Amino acid sequence: MDLLGTCKTKLLKMKADLLNRARQAANDFNQIDKAAGDEIDQSAAHQEEHAFLVNQTRIKTQLMEIEFALARIENGTYGVCEVTEEKIETERLLAIPWTRLSIEGAEMQETAQKKYAY
Numbered sequence: 222m223d224l225l226g227t228c229k230t231k232l233l234k235m236k237a238d239l240l241n242r243a244r245q246a247a248n249d250f251n252q253i254d255k256a257a258g259d260e261i262d263q264s265a266a267h268q269e270e271h272a273f274l275v276n277q278t279r280i281k282t283q284l285m286e287i288e289f290a291l292a293r294i295e296n297g298t299y300g301v302c303e304v305t306e307e308k309i310e311t312e313r314l315l316a317i318p319w320t321r322l323s324i325e326g327a328e329m330q331e332t333a334q335k336k337y338a339y
Contacts, residue, residue, distance in 0.1 A: 224311060228318040229294050235318070236287045243280045246273060283319075290319040302326040 222230070250273045253266060293299040300309050304326030313320060322330060 224314065225294060225299065228299070228314055229291065231315075231318045232287050232290050232294075236284060236291075239280050239284050239287070243277060243284075246276055246280075286319040286321075289321070304329050 250269070253269060258266075290299065293301075300314055301307070302309050302323035302325070303321045305323055307323055307325070309320060309323045309326075313324060320327075
């Protein structure tokens with residue numbers, strides 16, 4: 222299988238895994254009785270709700286990146302760095318198939334973010 226096919230397969234598998242994790246987390250969260258118990262129990266339920274929402278946000282962000290990568294495969298721009306417009310390293314694509322940046326592009330973006338963070 223070629224690089225594109227390998228990455229697409231990885232992305233689709235990751236997408237399915239993330240959707241299953243999101244679904245399972247939602248089912249688990251819905252099993253919790255959030256109104257029962259004393260103040261300590263309710264506080265613990267609120268903390269669980271916060272953790273659930275943070276987790277769901279991470280999953281949603283990852284799913285969006287995967288969808289964007291799949292769209293780049295379809296439109297022929299997959300594997301091209303959004304910063305340098307150079308080809309992204311094969312090893313990087315195999316390790317992080319949703320990446321938009323080459324190593325050089327990621328370093329440039331990180332430098333710019335640090336510069337403008339102050």
